[in-house]
Amino acid sequence: EVQLVESGGGLVQPGGSLRLSCAASGFTFSNYRMNWVRQAPGKGLEWVSFITSSSNTIYYVDSVKGRFTISRDNANNLLYLQMTSLRDEDTAVYYCARDDGSGYRRLDYWGQGTLVTVSS
Protein backbone atom coordinates (compact mmCIF):
# COMPACT_ATOMS: atom_id res chain seq x y z
CA GLU A 1 0.00 0.00 0.00
CA VAL A 2 1.34 3.39 -1.00
CA GLN A 3 1.78 5.69 1.98
CA LEU A 4 3.05 9.24 2.24
CA VAL A 5 3.43 10.66 5.74
CA GLU A 6 4.36 14.30 6.24
CA SER A 7 5.87 15.78 9.37
CA GLY A 8 7.63 18.91 10.55
CA GLY A 9 4.83 21.43 10.51
CA GLY A 10 4.10 23.80 13.36
CA LEU A 11 3.86 27.40 14.47
CA VAL A 12 6.64 29.70 13.33
CA GLN A 13 7.11 33.46 13.42
CA PRO A 14 7.31 35.51 10.23
CA GLY A 15 10.83 35.34 8.89
CA GLY A 16 11.42 31.96 10.49
CA SER A 17 12.28 28.59 9.00
CA LEU A 18 10.89 25.06 9.01
CA ARG A 19 11.82 21.81 7.33
CA LEU A 20 9.04 19.51 6.25
CA SER A 21 9.59 15.81 5.65
CA CYS A 22 7.57 13.22 3.77
CA ALA A 23 8.23 9.54 4.42
CA ALA A 24 7.27 7.30 1.51
CA SER A 25 6.51 3.59 1.60
CA GLY A 26 4.75 0.91 -0.42
CA PHE A 27 6.39 1.82 -3.73
CA THR A 28 9.83 2.31 -5.26
CA PHE A 29 10.33 5.92 -4.21
CA SER A 30 13.43 6.42 -6.34
CA ASN A 31 11.41 5.84 -9.51
CA TYR A 32 8.87 8.60 -8.96
CA ARG A 33 8.76 12.35 -9.36
CA MET A 34 7.38 14.11 -6.31
CA ASN A 35 5.67 17.35 -5.40
CA TRP A 36 4.65 19.61 -2.56
CA VAL A 37 1.16 21.10 -2.77
CA ARG A 38 -0.35 23.42 -0.18
CA GLN A 39 -3.81 24.46 0.88
CA ALA A 40 -4.40 27.60 2.91
CA PRO A 41 -7.19 27.35 5.51
CA GLY A 42 -10.54 27.17 3.74
CA LYS A 43 -8.93 27.70 0.34
CA GLY A 44 -8.04 25.68 -2.75
CA LEU A 45 -4.99 23.74 -3.81
CA GLU A 46 -1.74 25.40 -4.87
CA TRP A 47 1.20 23.49 -6.31
CA VAL A 48 4.45 24.56 -4.63
CA SER A 49 7.37 22.50 -5.90
CA PHE A 50 8.43 19.54 -8.03
CA ILE A 51 11.47 17.28 -8.11
CA THR A 52 12.40 14.53 -10.52
CA SER A 53 13.39 11.06 -9.34
CA SER A 54 17.09 11.83 -9.60
CA SER A 55 16.78 15.42 -8.36
CA ASN A 56 18.18 16.76 -11.61
CA THR A 57 15.15 18.93 -12.36
CA ILE A 58 13.42 21.10 -9.78
CA TYR A 59 10.68 23.70 -10.11
CA TYR A 60 8.96 26.12 -7.75
CA VAL A 61 5.92 28.34 -7.86
CA ASP A 62 7.06 31.95 -8.22
CA SER A 63 5.88 32.97 -4.75
CA VAL A 64 8.37 30.65 -3.01
CA LYS A 65 11.38 30.90 -5.32
CA GLY A 66 14.50 31.80 -3.39
CA ARG A 67 12.86 30.91 -0.06
CA PHE A 68 11.94 27.20 -0.32
CA THR A 69 14.18 24.29 -1.30
CA ILE A 70 12.92 20.85 -2.27
CA SER A 71 15.17 17.82 -1.94
CA ARG A 72 14.98 14.07 -1.57
CA ASP A 73 16.89 11.14 -0.07
CA ASN A 74 16.18 8.11 -2.22
CA ALA A 75 18.18 5.80 0.03
CA ASN A 76 15.80 6.50 2.90
CA ASN A 77 12.60 7.20 0.92
CA LEU A 78 12.30 10.77 2.13
CA LEU A 79 11.17 14.00 0.51
CA TYR A 80 11.94 17.38 2.09
CA LEU A 81 10.86 20.98 1.85
CA GLN A 82 13.14 23.50 3.52
CA MET A 83 11.22 26.71 4.07
CA THR A 84 12.92 29.97 5.01
CA SER A 85 11.86 33.63 5.28
CA LEU A 86 8.34 32.44 6.01
CA ARG A 87 5.45 34.83 5.51
CA ASP A 88 1.89 34.95 6.81
CA GLU A 89 0.67 33.86 3.39
CA ASP A 90 2.66 30.61 3.63
CA THR A 91 0.22 29.41 6.30
CA ALA A 92 -1.30 26.23 4.91
CA VAL A 93 -1.52 22.48 5.08
CA TYR A 94 1.39 21.14 3.06
CA TYR A 95 0.88 17.86 1.22
CA CYS A 96 3.46 15.73 -0.49
CA ALA A 97 2.05 14.15 -3.62
CA ARG A 98 3.36 11.64 -6.11
CA ASP A 99 3.35 12.03 -9.88
CA ASP A 100 1.60 8.94 -11.22
CA GLY A 101 4.58 7.62 -13.16
CA SER A 102 3.04 8.18 -16.56
CA GLY A 103 5.31 11.07 -17.44
CA TYR A 104 2.36 13.38 -17.08
CA ARG A 105 1.87 15.64 -14.08
CA ARG A 106 -1.03 13.81 -12.46
CA LEU A 107 -0.93 13.36 -8.71
CA ASP A 108 -2.16 9.91 -7.79
CA TYR A 109 -1.24 9.66 -4.10
CA TRP A 110 -1.24 12.37 -1.46
CA GLY A 111 -0.17 12.38 2.16
CA GLN A 112 -2.43 13.55 4.96
CA GLY A 113 -0.63 16.86 5.16
CA THR A 114 1.19 18.84 7.82
CA LEU A 115 -0.02 22.25 9.00
CA VAL A 116 2.34 25.20 8.87
CA THR A 117 1.17 28.32 10.71
CA VAL A 118 3.14 31.51 10.27
CA SER A 119 2.14 34.03 12.91
CA SER A 120 3.63 36.31 15.49
Next chain:
Amino acid sequence: EIVMTQSPATLSVSLGERATLSCRASQSVSSNLAWYQQKPGQTPRLLIYGASTRATGIPARFSGSGSGTEFTLTISSLQSEDFAVYYCQQYNNWPPITFGQGTRLEIK
Protein backbone atom coordinates in the same frame (compact mmCIF):
# COMPACT_ATOMS: atom_id res chain seq x y z
CA GLU B 1 0.49 30.58 -16.32
CA ILE B 2 -2.76 28.89 -17.26
CA VAL B 3 -5.71 29.97 -15.13
CA MET B 4 -8.38 27.36 -14.40
CA THR B 5 -11.88 28.60 -13.60
CA GLN B 6 -14.53 26.31 -12.15
CA SER B 7 -18.25 26.85 -12.06
CA PRO B 8 -20.42 27.01 -10.15
CA ALA B 9 -18.66 27.69 -6.86
CA THR B 10 -21.35 25.70 -5.05
CA LEU B 11 -23.75 23.18 -6.54
CA SER B 12 -26.77 21.82 -4.66
CA VAL B 13 -28.09 18.51 -5.94
CA SER B 14 -30.40 15.85 -4.50
CA LEU B 15 -29.38 12.26 -3.82
CA GLY B 16 -29.78 10.14 -6.92
CA GLU B 17 -29.72 13.13 -9.26
CA ARG B 18 -27.06 14.06 -11.80
CA ALA B 19 -24.39 16.65 -11.07
CA THR B 20 -22.50 18.53 -13.75
CA LEU B 21 -19.41 20.53 -12.84
CA SER B 22 -17.53 22.77 -15.25
CA CYS B 23 -13.91 23.79 -15.65
CA ARG B 24 -12.51 26.28 -18.12
CA ALA B 25 -8.86 26.89 -19.00
CA SER B 26 -7.51 30.30 -19.99
CA GLN B 27 -5.83 28.66 -22.98
CA SER B 28 -5.91 25.22 -24.52
CA VAL B 29 -4.65 22.37 -22.33
CA SER B 30 -5.51 19.69 -24.90
CA SER B 31 -6.76 16.71 -22.88
CA ASN B 32 -4.21 17.18 -20.10
CA LEU B 33 -6.82 17.76 -17.43
CA ALA B 34 -7.41 15.93 -14.15
CA TRP B 35 -10.20 16.04 -11.59
CA TYR B 36 -9.77 15.51 -7.83
CA GLN B 37 -12.25 14.99 -5.02
CA GLN B 38 -11.61 16.28 -1.53
CA LYS B 39 -13.92 15.42 1.34
CA PRO B 40 -13.84 17.50 4.53
CA GLY B 41 -10.72 16.78 6.56
CA GLN B 42 -9.40 14.40 3.93
CA THR B 43 -6.68 14.41 1.34
CA PRO B 44 -7.44 15.01 -2.36
CA ARG B 45 -8.15 11.89 -4.43
CA LEU B 46 -7.47 11.59 -8.16
CA LEU B 47 -10.73 10.82 -9.98
CA ILE B 48 -10.15 11.48 -13.66
CA TYR B 49 -7.10 12.08 -15.84
CA GLY B 50 -6.66 12.70 -19.53
CA ALA B 51 -9.97 14.58 -19.28
CA SER B 52 -12.01 11.37 -19.43
CA THR B 53 -10.14 8.36 -18.00
CA ARG B 54 -11.20 7.18 -14.56
CA ALA B 55 -8.40 6.54 -12.11
CA THR B 56 -8.05 3.16 -10.46
CA GLY B 57 -11.00 2.26 -8.27
CA ILE B 58 -13.20 5.20 -9.26
CA PRO B 59 -16.86 4.21 -9.76
CA ALA B 60 -18.38 4.37 -13.23
CA ARG B 61 -20.88 7.03 -12.15
CA PHE B 62 -18.00 9.53 -12.44
CA SER B 63 -17.25 10.63 -15.99
CA GLY B 64 -15.23 13.39 -17.57
CA SER B 65 -15.42 15.05 -20.94
CA GLY B 66 -14.03 17.94 -22.93
CA SER B 67 -10.81 19.09 -24.52
CA GLY B 68 -9.05 22.33 -25.26
CA THR B 69 -10.49 24.86 -22.84
CA GLU B 70 -13.85 23.45 -21.74
CA PHE B 71 -14.24 20.43 -19.48
CA THR B 72 -17.04 18.76 -17.55
CA LEU B 73 -17.18 16.32 -14.66
CA THR B 74 -20.47 14.47 -14.43
CA ILE B 75 -21.66 12.34 -11.54
CA SER B 76 -24.58 10.37 -12.89
CA SER B 77 -26.46 9.43 -9.73
CA LEU B 78 -25.28 11.14 -6.59
CA GLN B 79 -24.49 9.05 -3.56
CA SER B 80 -24.08 10.47 -0.06
CA GLU B 81 -20.32 9.90 -0.21
CA ASP B 82 -19.99 12.10 -3.30
CA PHE B 83 -20.65 15.35 -1.50
CA ALA B 84 -17.28 17.02 -1.43
CA VAL B 85 -15.20 19.70 -3.11
CA TYR B 86 -14.00 18.96 -6.64
CA TYR B 87 -10.93 20.50 -8.25
CA CYS B 88 -9.75 20.46 -11.83
CA GLN B 89 -6.02 20.63 -12.62
CA GLN B 90 -4.19 21.22 -15.88
CA TYR B 91 -0.87 19.58 -16.61
CA ASN B 92 -0.38 20.60 -20.22
CA ASN B 93 1.75 23.70 -19.66
CA TRP B 94 4.01 23.57 -16.62
CA PRO B 95 5.50 24.74 -14.43
CA PRO B 96 3.32 25.56 -12.77
CA ILE B 97 0.60 22.95 -12.79
CA THR B 98 -2.53 24.85 -11.83
CA PHE B 99 -5.79 24.02 -10.10
CA GLY B 100 -9.21 25.54 -10.31
CA GLN B 101 -10.63 27.15 -7.21
CA GLY B 102 -12.97 24.23 -6.60
CA THR B 103 -16.69 23.46 -6.75
CA ARG B 104 -18.42 22.49 -3.53
CA LEU B 105 -21.08 19.86 -4.14
CA GLU B 106 -23.71 19.86 -1.41
CA ILE B 107 -26.91 18.02 -0.69
CA LYS B 108 -30.07 19.83 -1.74
